[in-house]
Amino acid sequence: MALTDIKHSLRKFEFPVCAKEALIRIEQLLVSRVAPTNKQVDISMDIIAEFIFWEMDRRGNRRSTGLSPLQELQLIDIICDYLSTCANETTKNTIFLSLFGGQESQRRLKVLSILASMAVSASSTPVLLAVGVWLQQMGCSSPQSLQLAENIIRDHFFLNTSNQRVLKSLATTAPQFVSNFITAVTELYMHDEQGSNNMPPRNLLEVITSWVYTNPTLCMSAQLNAAALPNGAIPMAAVTPLAGLIHWCALAPLYVKDEADDKEESTKVKRIKLEHERELTVKPVRKPAREAEVYMMLQLGVLQSLRAARRPPGAPCAVSAQQLAALAPRLAAAACRVQPSPAALQLSNNVCALSLLKSKNIDDLMMVSLQDCLDRIGQAVQVALANGCVYGNISNLLAALDTLPENRLLRIIIKTHQQSI
Known part of the structure; x- marks a missing residue:
């Protein structure tokens, strides 16, 4: 079907239905036993720009305004549904990379950031695995990947919320995403040669430590599980987060102030006087581990991961x-x-x-x-x-x-x- 015919059929639908129909047409164009032709790729990109992200009008001119916040949420819901129902990993990654791959605009990156953040909250494995492949193909240290990582950290790790249990479970449900996410995070939080303090937030540090300490093979997940890519795509080498984590642990003693030892205070039995001169005995509350102790635990987790990373000769290191x-x-x-x-x-x-x-x-x-x-x-x-x-x-x-x-x-x-x- 010619591009004009496809566009004509899609224009019969209003947004967001046209976006849902466009995903089906893109799959028909790009997914086959052989690599798609340049013409098929170009047609797909035109459909994505006009009917999914609302970037171009019917005459091919760039729109001055994009999707409204409500339309963004509607689009994210459609993409989530598509990825969740797509049984073929290659098909799923083909469509996802077509939507968000390449040097895309801030509008698309904004949609991707909201999509990834919602997937983290909902522990949506299909979406997170697709995001993990995107991180690897874009390069975990690329500006786009770092911006995505920053947005996820802002939404989930700056505040000490009650979702730590959900976050910690991601290492089991979406290990490839977690591995590539940690790699991007270690690029964000490094020390410059002037010695400025750029340590990760405490909540982020604790979750990453839990991930690494309890899953010795987690850091190699992207290497151990090759991404299912479209025909003709060039796979990017998976970079483990181990070197970045080694940097964190090694530099921590210089930058992390170890809190005063309050063991004596924490073990005292508190007595609170009530109105009628009665006393209420309060059991001592177990204090969280000091930040320096968390880094010690992370160091042990890294050493365990390095032991688990032993590979046969010729395998990726x-x-x-x-x-x-x-x-x-x-x-x-x-x-x-x-x-x-x-x-x-x-x-x-x-x-x-x-x-x-x-x-x-x-x-x-x-x-x-x-x-x-x-x-x-x-x-x-x-x-x-x-x-x-x-x-x-x-x-x-x-x-x-x-x-x-x-x-x-x-x-x-x-x-x-x-x-x-």
């Missing part, structure tokens, strides 16, 4: 040597801001820390934190190398680590692996 090496300049810059005292140097050689901590010397405490950072990067690199998880130039990685301040664990790791190369 989980961590880039170049990404790990990029952490060295940041730690080196932090080291330049720390002037170690003799007491701190003794501590780095495993001398008892109690007297140093009681001294509350800021430089000494910073030196302790720096050594903690170096220990964490050493742990991650050792587990990754021992399990064959690292791809790229390992010699350059070891050379970058060799520029860092003295640390016993790092010295052993560098020496051991330099000999084996």
Whole structure:
């Protein structure tokens, strides 16, 4: 059927019915045993612009105003229904990438952000899996992917709401989406070389820690489950979030202030005086884990994930040597801001820390934190190398680590692996 005939038939319907009918026509044009022709792709793009996103009028001119907020919600409902009823993964991803792939306008990205946020709230697996494929094909560090991740974080992670149980379950229901989402998030929350604090929100940190700690293979989900793409599409390599998470854990001791230890206060039995001089005994409330403890738990989860990432020779590896090496300049810059005292140097050689901590010397405490950072990067690199998880130039990685301040664990790791190369 010619483009003019398709458009003529679709113009018989008002919005949003025309959008629903347009999805059917696009599927007929793009989904077949062979890759669609350029003409079929162009026709599909014209239909999407005029009848789905309301970007073009019938004469091909760009509309000054797009969909109203009500029409956006109607369109999102139609797309959700289509994706939920589509049994074929290739068909679903073909249509989804046709709608939102490429360098699209902010209008489409806005619709996609609302769609993804609603899918997170409803734990809609079909929609989230399609969003996960979109993230991978666009590149998890692309501006579009980062903007989508920011919108999801704004809607679900800034406030400590009661939906944590739903969020944590996504690692089981939509692991490919979660893996690619975490990769995008680790791009958003990094530290620049001037040492500015750009830590993730506490609620986001806790959910990601729960995801990674309880699912050792989660970070490799996008690698382990190849995306079902349209015929002729070029699959983009899946990038795991492990390198970004290693950055978070390694830098956390320098940027996260560990709250004062309130164990004594929390274990006291509170007594509240009532009006008639009676007393009500209140059981102590269990306090949430301190942020520093959450990062420790995340570090353990990352190490477990690196162990689970062991793959046969020739299989894709989980961590880039170049990404790990990029952490060295940041730690080196932090080291330049720390002037170690003799007491701190003794501590780095495993001398008892109690007297140093009681001294509350800021430089000494910073030196302790720096050594903690170096220990964490050493742990991650050792587990990754021992399990064959690292791809790229390992010699350059070891050379970058060799520029860092003295640390016993790092010295052993560098020496051991330099000999084996």
